[in-house]
Amino acid sequence: xxxxxARAGVQFVKAQMGAVSPATLLGLGVGAEGDMAERxxxxxxxxxxxxxxxxxxxxDFETxxxxxxxxxxxxxxxxxxxQVIIDxxxxxxxxxxxxxxxxxxxxxxxxxxxxxxxxxxxxxxxEKGKTKLVVIGQAxxxxxxxxxxxxx
Numbered sequence: 001x002x003x004x005x006a007r008a009g010v011q012f013v014k015a016q017m018g019a020v021s022p023a024t025l026l027g028l029g030v031g032a033e034g035d036m037a038e039r040x041x042x043x044x045x046x047x048x049x050x051x052x053x054x055x056x057x058x059x060d061f062e063t064x065x066x067x068x069x070x071x072x073x074x075x076x077x078x079x080x081x082x083q084v085i086i087d088x089x090x091x092x093x094x095x096x097x098x099x100x101x102x103x104x105x106x107x108x109x110x111x112x113x114x115x116x117x118x119x120x121x122x123x124x125x126x127e128k129g130k131t132k133l134v135v136i137g138q139a140x141x142x143x144x145x146x147x148x149x150x151x152x
Contacts (some may be wrong), residue, residue: 007089007112061091062139066147068131070098074106074117077131081108084116084149088141095133098123108133 016025045144071077073099085093093110103125104119135146 009144060139061136062141062143063134063136064094064141064143066131066133066135066150068097068133068151070100070129071131072100074099078108078115078117080150080152081110082113084146085110085113085115087149088137088146090135090137090141090146092136093133094128095131097131098128 001148006012062095077097081093084090090110092114093108093115097106097108099106102119105121105123107118107120109116133150135143136143
């Protein structure tokens, strides 16, 4: 089954013939707005209080940027990106690159190991010769290892 092959945290919605209601896709009607008073925002608790858990939402994720030169082989790099995402359990990766001497910017978008890329527009002068990626994952990502793996 597909559920057995999916990575942890992937949710499934039953559909027939690919029909999923827009309300389900957009998360409408889940009632999150109905309990706003019960939700605790950043710094609503005092850290010296000993009666609450110190796991706060802002501590759950980590983001960093990876700067690389222009790519010589986009397909090879995108396969490497996919493997790095799998190896390091990266949630999201996005950015852009120059490929060889092509004048167009390559956009790279990844959610889990699903990697997509496309050329969107001519490169701006400040983008030429560069690859810039943003990596997003749960706290504890090994930034040094991820950067090294993407550079290899």
